[in-house]
Amino acid sequence: MTVQRKKIRFIINPISGVGGKPIIEKAINDNIDRDKFEHEIVYTKAANHATELSREAAEMNYDVVVAVGGDGSVNEVAKGIIGTRTSLGIIPAGSGNGLAHHLKISANPAKAVKVINEMNSILIDTVRINNETFVSIAGVGFDALVAKKYAKEGKRGFWSYFKIVTREYMAYKPKKYTLTIDGQVLERKALLISFANSCQFGYHASISPDAELSDGLVDVCICNKVPLIEAPLIANLLYLKQIDKSKYVEIIKAKHVIVKRKRNRIINLDGEPVKAGKELTINVNPLSLNVIIP
Numbered sequence: 001m002t003v004q005r006k007k008i009r010f011i012i013n014p015i016s017g018v019g020g021k022p023i024i025e026k027a028i029n030d031n032i033d034r035d036k037f038e039h040e041i042v043y044t045k046a047a048n049h050a051t052e053l054s055r056e057a058a059e060m061n062y063d064v065v066v067a068v069g070g071d072g073s074v075n076e077v078a079k080g081i082i083g084t085r086t087s088l089g090i091i092p093a094g095s096g097n098g099l100a101h102h103l104k105i106s107a108n109p110a111k112a113v114k115v116i117n118e119m120n121s122i123l124i125d126t127v128r129i130n131n132e133t134f135v136s137i138a139g140v141g142f143d144a145l146v147a148k149k150y151a152k153e154g155k156r157g158f159w160s161y162f163k164i165v166t167r168e169y170m171a172y173k174p175k176k177y178t179l180t181i182d183g184q185v186l187e188r189k190a191l192l193i194s195f196a197n198s199c200q201f202g203y204h205a206s207i208s209p210d211a212e213l214s215d216g217l218v219d220v221c222i223c224n225k226v227p228l229i230e231a232p233l234i235a236n237l238l239y240l241k242q243i244d245k246s247k248y249v250e251i252i253k254a255k256h257v258i259v260k261r262k263r264n265r266i267i268n269l270d271g272e273p274v275k276a277g278k279e280l281t282i283n284v285n286p287l288s289l290n291v292i293i294p
Contacts, residue, residue, distance in 0.1 A: 007060075008064040009053070012025070012069065013044050013050065013093070014044065028041060028109070028113055031109075037064075048076060052080070053065075054076075064088075064119075065089070069094050070097055072270055072271050074088070075134060078126065082126055087119075090105050090291070091109055092112065096271055118292075120292060121291060122293055125197055125285060125287060125289075126288045127284050127285065128282065128283045129269070129281070135289065136198040136270050137195070137200070137207065138267060138282075139193060140175075140177070141190055144266045150164055177190060182254050188222050192223050195219070197219075197284075207221050216287075218282060218284050222249070258280070260278060262278065
């Protein structure tokens with residue numbers, strides 16, 4: 001008896017990360033289980049094209065859509081299949097790869113394809129921030145500024161990111177925010193506020209070590225500006241997944257958050273800069289996305 005193969009679409013962002021897309025295409029073709037899958041590879045041509053391609057695949061009853069790229073690419077692909085039966089696969093090919101790190105998906109393309117072959121999936125939350133959706137991390141303040149500067153940087157990768165952070169940090173002035181977190185009003189002056197669905201900023205830096213993707217909550221991480229002399233210690237805590245132990249960081253788990261600020265500013269949305277208004281409303285969409293994991 002012939003078993004019907006599952007349909008899978010790989011969506012590759014040709015400009016994400018630091019290159020190597022032909023190698024990834026070869027890894028897909030060499031390692032995909034052809035007894036299980038009927039697969040195709042498509043390339044994005046513009047911003048938001050990945051969402052169109054993934055939505056189309058879901059409407060055509062594809063079983064899996066795979067995002068090949070960084071967190072921004074994962075975000076675009078996920079938006080097209082949230083609330084559908086179609087599962088999200090990930091082949092990390094960006095620079096930060098925060099969600100992939102959280103899910104322990106290998107950056108080795110062949111290994112990532114073999115994870116997809118196993119078809120072990122879970123349901124995770126996604127989060128709405130005004131009219132936008134994020135899967136991993138969103139934020140306001142300094143990290144949004146860094147996302148904006150990084151998007152304009154010619155060269156991608158950790159050292160480009162690090163250069164921007166160190167260049168901009170000293171001059172950046174913390175901003176005032178009014179937060180309503182599940183009905184409780186807080187006034188804070190912060191370097192940045194991250195809304196963490198996963199624990200990862202990217203580059204293995206953990207902004208909220210206890211964040212869980214399937215708990216129906218978003219972690220509101222309020223970070224004060226750290227004196228320069230203490231910055232190396234804070235960096236170590238980020239990479240040791242102990243930033244929650246710092247006196248400069250306050251983390252509150254929530255279902256519903258309203259943030260008010262004095263000006264329209266950029267927000268960081270899964271690593272990408274997006275324009276947003278003075279008031280932000282953040283709501284969790286519980287267990288709304290199927291994701292394939294190891």
